[in-house]
Amino acid sequence: MFIPLRRVLEKLREAVEVEGAPCDPATLDLQLSDDLYLSGLKAVLKAENGYKCREIGAVSEAIKTLAYPRIVEQRPLRTLKPPYVELYEDARKYVVLGIYEDAVYMTEWSGIRLCCSWIVDMDVGAYTSAAAVLREFIESS
Amino acid sequence: MSLPKLDVQLDEKELMILASILLNEPTTAYRIAVENRMHFSYVYKKVERFEQEELVAYFCEPGNGRKLYYVLPKGILLLLSRGAVNARLVLDKLRDRWGLKDFTDDEIMALAELLVRNYKAGMPINDVVMMSYSLYTRYLAGDLTVHGYRSLLNKLFRRAFEALVGLIGDECLRECGKAISTREYV
Numbered sequence: 001m002f003i004p005l006r007r008v009l010e011k012l013r014e015a016v017e018v019e020g021a022p023c024d025p026a027t028l029d030l031q032l033s034d035d036l037y038l039s040g041l042k043a044v045l046k047a048e049n050g051y052k053c054r055e056i057g058a059v060s061e062a063i064k065t066l067a068y069p070r071i072v073e074q075r076p077l078r079t080l081k082p083p084y085v086e087l088y089e090d091a092r093k094y095v096v097l098g099i100y101e102d103a104v105y106m107t108e109w110s111g112i113r114l115c116c117s118w119i120v121d122m123d124v125g126a127y128t129s130a131a132a133v134l135r136e137f138i139e140s141s
Numbered sequence: 142m143s144l145p146k147l148d149v150q151l152d153e154k155e156l157m158i159l160a161s162i163l164l165n166e167p168t169t170a171y172r173i174a175v176e177n178r179m180h181f182s183y184v185y186k187k188v189e190r191f192e193q194e195e196l197v198a199y200f201c202e203p204g205n206g207r208k209l210y211y212v213l214p215k216g217i218l219l220l221l222s223r224g225a226v227n228a229r230l231v232l233d234k235l236r237d238r239w240g241l242k243d244f245t246d247d248e249i250m251a252l253a254e255l256l257v258r259n260y261k262a263g264m265p266i267n268d269v270v271m272m273s274y275s276l277y278t279r280y281l282a283g284d285l286t287v288h289g290y291r292s293l294l295n296k297l298f299r300r301a302f303e304a305l306v307g308l309i310g311d312e313c314l315r316e317c318g319k320a321i322s323t324r325e326y327v
Contacts, residue, residue, distance in 0.1 A: 005182050031179040034154065067180045070171050074206025087182040088189070095185060116206060 001083040003134050008063070009033055011138055012056065016045040020052035030067055038063060059137050062130035069097065069106050069120040077117050080105055083131035099124055147222040147257050149194060149215075158187050159216055160225045162197060163234075167209035191216065195267060214238050215266040222257045239269040241300065251293050259285055273301030280327055287327045298326040 009032055016036075025039040037044040041060045042053045066085060080098030087106075088095040095108050097120070104122040108115040151159065161173050174184040188210060191197040196216030199208045212220075217235055220226045232249050236242065241249065256266055259279070265271035277298055279285040287294055302321050307314045 029178060031154075031177070031183055033183060034152075063180070068171060068175055069181055071169070071205055071207045073204070074201075088185045090186075090189065093189065095182075116201075116208075118206060 001131065001135055002086065003083060003131055003138065004086040004089065005063075005066070005134075006086070006089065007138050008059075008134050009036060012036065012043050012059070013045060015056070016043050016052050016054045020045060020054035023051050023053035025051055025053060030064060032063065058133045062133035062137075065122070065126050065130035066097070069104075069122055071106070071118045072121050074116065074118050075105065077107070077114050078105065080107065083128060083135070085127075085131050085134070097122075097127065099127070147215075147219045147260050148262065149196070149219050151219065151223075155187055155190075156220065156223055156225045158184065159191060159196060159212065160220055162188075162191075162210050163212040163217065163220060163226060163231070166211040167200070168211075169207050169209060171207075173210075213267045218253055218257055218260075218266060221253060238267075239272075241269065241297075244296070248293055248296070251290060252297065255290050255293070269297075270301045270305050273297055274305075277326065291327050294327045295325055299324070 012032070013036055020043070023042075023044070025037070025042065025044050028037040028039055028044060030038040032038065035046045037046065038060050039053070041055055041057050043056045043060065045052045066087070069087070078100040080096075080100050082098065085097040086094055087097060093108065093110050093115075095106065097104055097106050099105065102124055103119045104124055104127045105117060106120045107117045158173060158177065158179075161177055162168055165172065165176070170181060170184045170188050173179070173188075174181045177184070188197065192199075194215075195213060196219060197210050197212050199210045201207065202209050212234075214235055217226075217231050217238075221228060221231060228250060229246075232246050235253060236244055236249050244252070255276075256272070259276075260266075265275055276285060276294065280287060280294070299322050303314065303318060306317060306321060
């Protein structure tokens with residue numbers, strides 16, 4: 001199971017653009033991209049003429065679960081198990097979360113070369129559940 | 142002293158993130174994300190861009206291997222030129238990063254202003270020797286107005302070229318060190 005966060009955010013933006021309603025969010029809890037935020041259980045899109053919101057429920061919680069991967073310690077490369085969540089990717093680098101034994105690992109790759117591998121402060125159960133919610137979201141029509 | 146805007150395109154949000162790194166450096170992408178209520182992936186994307194623009198660099202913390210980011214002189218000048226940070230707070234950082242320990246606050250500020258006014262894409266700002274070489278060749282080519290900066294530039298060039306010749310070897314520095322340190326370059 002491989003879940004690119006970029007795809008989640010693209011789909012979220014589309015959903016708010018198409019199905020969202022004008023709103024005035026009390027707070028913006030978490031910034032996801034230049035114009036996309038979370039406010040409670042809503043996704044919020046900032047446009048020139050104001051905000052549009054759409055209720056996204058569990059998807060909001062899943063994104064928040066993955067928002068702050070605090071590094072605990074560096075570890076040698078392990079063969080990680082799924083689910084894999086890709087937090088970042090560009091033409092030369094990508095950052096992926098995965099599981100080894102009872103810990104969530106974050107790995108940073110440059111092409112096929114591993115740059116770094118760390119254990120992050122994230123509960124395996126919470127991570128697995130969040131990944132499942134995000135997979136269901138991007139696979140839904 | 143007001144500075145013209147450095148010609149690097151960052152929006153207000155990116156300036157805020159860069160300023161956050163400067164004020165908390167050395168710091169992690171995680172900490173920047175938490176303090177600014179931004180998703181780690183969003184901050185990571187911005188920091189990657191800053192690295193490519195040579196605005197920030199990082200070192201790995203011994204033990205846990207966390208990437209600790211700090212702002213390079215080019216990033217500091219950018220923040221200064223946009224009024225995103227107080228000049229007095231960053232002069233020591235600029236002086237330290239350029240290794241210009243005996244330059245006064247006014248001299249550092251004048252150098253910052255000169256660099257911002259004469260900035261061109263790709264100009265080496267982060268390395269004081271390369272920066273000096275770049276300024277000197279532009280001066281020789283008539284592409285640099287030195288009015289008001291003559292004393293500062295002579296001091297800078299002496300320092301930089303001493304360092305450069307020192308790299309070649311102590312003997313070389315002994316032979317021509319005096320000429321380098323007393324010469325009027327501009």
